[in-house]
Amino acid sequence: SELSTNPTGAAGTADPTHLTDQVAIQITNMNKWYGAFHVLRDINLTVREGERIVIAGPSGSGKSTLIRCINRLEEHQSGQIVVDGIELTSDLKNIDKIRREVGMVFQHFNLFPHLTILENCTLAPIWVRKVPRREAEETAMHFLEKVKIPEQANKYPGQLSGGQQQRVAIARSLCMKPRIMLFDEPTSALDPEMIKEVLDTMIELAHDGMTMLCVTHEMGFARQVADRVIFMDQGQIVEQNEPEEFFNNPQSERTKLFLSQIL
Numbered sequence: 001s002e003l004s005t006n007p008t009g010a011a012g013t014a015d016p017t018h019l020t021d022q023v024a025i026q027i028t029n030m031n032k033w034y035g036a037f038h039v040l041r042d043i044n045l046t047v048r049e050g051e052r053i054v055i056a057g058p059s060g061s062g063k064s065t066l067i068r069c070i071n072r073l074e075e076h077q078s079g080q081i082v083v084d085g086i087e088l089t090s091d092l093k094n095i096d097k098i099r100r101e102v103g104m105v106f107q108h109f110n111l112f113p114h115l116t117i118l119e120n121c122t123l124a125p126i127w128v129r130k131v132p133r134r135e136a137e138e139t140a141m142h143f144l145e146k147v148k149i150p151e152q153a154n155k156y157p158g159q160l161s162g163g164q165q166q167r168v169a170i171a172r173s174l175c176m177k178p179r180i181m182l183f184d185e186p187t188s189a190l191d192p193e194m195i196k197e198v199l200d201t202m203i204e205l206a207h208d209g210m211t212m213l214c215v216t217h218e219m220g221f222a223r224q225v226a227d228r229v230i231f232m233d234q235g236q237i238v239e240q241n242e243p244e245e246f247f248n249n250p251q252s253e254r255t256k257l258f259l260s261q262i263l
């Protein structure tokens with residue numbers, strides 16, 4: 001599950017050859033409530049290995065809740081979520097196995113401020129995965145090079161720009177060698193001039209063949225990278241399509257309204 005180079009993994013809908021027949025995530029008739037509030041309604045979603053999905057939709061539509069259910073940061077109440085063949089239940093062993101496969105990057109980078117960049121990247125591999133320190137540091141440097149900030153390894157998060165910190169957060173996640181990456185509005189807390197460097201990192205990850213679910217309002221990114229755009233509203237998947245169709249020929253009124261507001 002090493003972040004591998006996939007020669008056929010060119011981005012864009014014109015070339016879907018990076019898709020495999022393997023199912024990475026299968027969500028079936030899934031529902032979730034927060035107390036009495038029905039936040040996710042009958043979600044059905046199949047994600048293939050290598051597939052890149054952008055999740056869009058108005059604020060409060062359930063996008064964060066949906067991706068947080070995939071690594072059990074939130075619990076669903078009915079239906080099924082299967083990740084890499086493992087069903088997500090209250091069984092802690094399964095939850096642990098799935099969390100090993102799934103990396104997550106948040107809007108706020110959540111780096112440990114009192115640890116260096118390198119230490120942020122090696123902490124979990126060393127203490128959770130029991131990787132020898134030397135090996136963990138080599139892996140960390142590999143991914144810090146990948147996100148183009150190896151020279152920052154010995155600095156502290158507070159000494160880095162927001163864009164650099166977010167790239168560290170991505171590198172830190174990759175150090176756990178996930179097969180699937182979840183992004184929850186990774187650029188929405190960043191100043192405009194830093195958005196591109198983070199999106200470029202994500203584009204490169206896509207080219208490497210990573211299975212990705214990205215909640216983002218960056219529709220340029222969606223057009224360039226996504227195999228499929230999923231539109232959510234009021235806890236439901238209202239519409240999904242490849243980017244060209246999604247943007248040029250939206251089907252539902254809610255999608256049209258949303259696109260008219262953001263484009």
Ligand code: ADP
Pocket residue numbers: 034037039057058059060061062063064065066
């Ligand atoms: P989005 O990411 O699309 O903005 P969220 O998944 O964060 O939407 O939230 C969906 C809905 O669930 C919103 O109405 C939000 O207020 C509500 N919600 C989110 N988290 C909680 C929570 N922990 N408890 C109760 N309601 C929540």
Ligand code: MG
Pocket residue numbers: 063064065184
């Ligand atoms: Mg959200």
